[in-house]
Amino acid sequence: MGSTYQAPSLLSVQNVTKRYGELTAVNDMSLDIVPGEIFALLGPNGAGKTTLIGCICGMITRFDGNITVAGFDVRDDYRLTRRLIGLVPQELNYDSAFTVRDVLEYQGGYFSAPPTPDKVNEMLERFSLADKADRNTRGLSGGMKRRLMIAKALMHDPVLLFLDEPTAGVDVELREELWEFVRDLRDRGTTIVLTTHYIEEAEALADRVGIVNFGNLLRVAPREVLMESLGHRSVEVRLHEAIPADFIAQMDALNLEKAGPKTLMLHIDRREEDAPGPGPTDRLLRALFDAGLSIERVDGHQTSLESIFRQIIEQDNSKTPDAPQIHPSPEAP
Numbered sequence: 001m002g003s004t005y006q007a008p009s010l011l012s013v014q015n016v017t018k019r020y021g022e023l024t025a026v027n028d029m030s031l032d033i034v035p036g037e038i039f040a041l042l043g044p045n046g047a048g049k050t051t052l053i054g055c056i057c058g059m060i061t062r063f064d065g066n067i068t069v070a071g072f073d074v075r076d077d078y079r080l081t082r083r084l085i086g087l088v089p090q091e092l093n094y095d096s097a098f099t100v101r102d103v104l105e106y107q108g109g110y111f112s113a114p115p116t117p118d119k120v121n122e123m124l125e126r127f128s129l130a131d132k133a134d135r136n137t138r139g140l141s142g143g144m145k146r147r148l149m150i151a152k153a154l155m156h157d158p159v160l161l162f163l164d165e166p167t168a169g170v171d172v173e174l175r176e177e178l179w180e181f182v183r184d185l186r187d188r189g190t191t192i193v194l195t196t197h198y199i200e201e202a203e204a205l206a207d208r209v210g211i212v213n214f215g216n217l218l219r220v221a222p223r224e225v226l227m228e229s230l231g232h233r234s235v236e237v238r239l240h241e242a243i244p245a246d247f248i249a250q251m252d253a254l255n256l257e258k259a260g261p262k263t264l265m266l267h268i269d270r271r272e273e274d275a276p277g278p279g280p281t282d283r284l285l286r287a288l289f290d291a292g293l294s295i296e297r298v299d300g301h302q303t304s305l306e307s308i309f310r311q312i313i314e315q316d317n318s319k320t321p322d323a324p325q326i327h328p329s330p331e332a333p
């Protein structure tokens with residue numbers, strides 16, 4: 001029997017619980033983050049994402065359970081683990097009396113020796129802030145402010161970067177630009193954990209997704225696995241003429257339904273697609289051809305991560321009264 005190689009975890013969260021009085025903000029969460037991945041914690045407002053980050057990054061120290069970064073305990077070895085972590089919080093937090101360069105110089109010296117001018121210039125270039133270096137931060141656009149926050153969090157070269165709601169409230173164009181910066185960071189070797197309530201963001205960026213609701217980590221899976229296990233594919237076939245009355249009955253080996261007088265919907269299980277021999281789409285198209293029916297168009301559909309997320313959260317909410325709202329993606333209808 002061969003065994004599957006498992007990369008050692010960079011961050012290990014073991015049975016972490018955080019209560020505020022009667023409220024359990026984080027409920028017995030366990031999670032391992034491996035080096036080099038982008039991990040998205042996806043959940044509605046109030047799910048406990050920021051609280052978990054607070055426990056990992058040292059803003060919250062009173063919690064049950066254990067958290068280690070590179071094997072070091074975040075409470076016992078706080079100085080060391082904080083040095084390994086970069087955090088971009090939800091709120092922009094720098095003194096707006098400073099210039100862009102001041103912010104980076106000051107932050108660079110926070111965990112280690114003050115940065116060299118070369119290091120500051122490199123970060124200014126990398127985050128497209130060089131021409132604004134000596135400007136006051138008050139005059140920056142929203143996108144520049146976000147980039148400055150990321151650059152600031154990276155000044156001490158952390159191995160693990162937390163982005164708490166990196167694109168909350170930003171427009172679509174800026175969001176895509178920030179996604180590019182995040183991908184670039186990962187390609188340069190930084191491991192990234194981001195929180196989001198935008199499914200689209202997790203779908204665009206994450207290697208793995210953890211779904212959180214009411215303090216519970218409901219599911220952790222590679223994005224593709226989540227989509228394959230819960231998502232399904234369907235093929236919509238529109239004919240030029242009405243579907244003959246007995247056609248669907250004759251095709252009882254396929255999961256086929258009538259979606260309109262001239263429209264068929266074929267639901268496909270991934271396992272069927274992987275089986276040897278002609279797949280379900282092939283069989284349907286052949287049968288239509290043999291029956292002398294002509295096809296106007298064929299469209300494929302794939303369940304999105306958005307509907308998978310909704311399925312999981314709604315199942316969980318049905319067990320819990322006073323469920324919070326699920327946020328749609330900003331441009332979702």
Ligand SMILES: Nc1ncnc2c1ncn2[C@@H]1O[C@H](COP(=O)(O)OP(=O)(O)OP(=O)(O)O)[C@@H](O)[C@H]1O
Nearest residue numbers: 020023025043044045046047048049050051052197
């Ligand atoms: N300091 C605090 N005192 C009391 N309750 C708190 C405190 N901080 C957070 N909570 C509560 O804990 C729960 C989890 O909050 P948290 O901010 O972690 O959620 P979140 O998933 O990050 O939400 P959002 O997406 O809105 O940032 C919420 O019910 C929140 O009201």
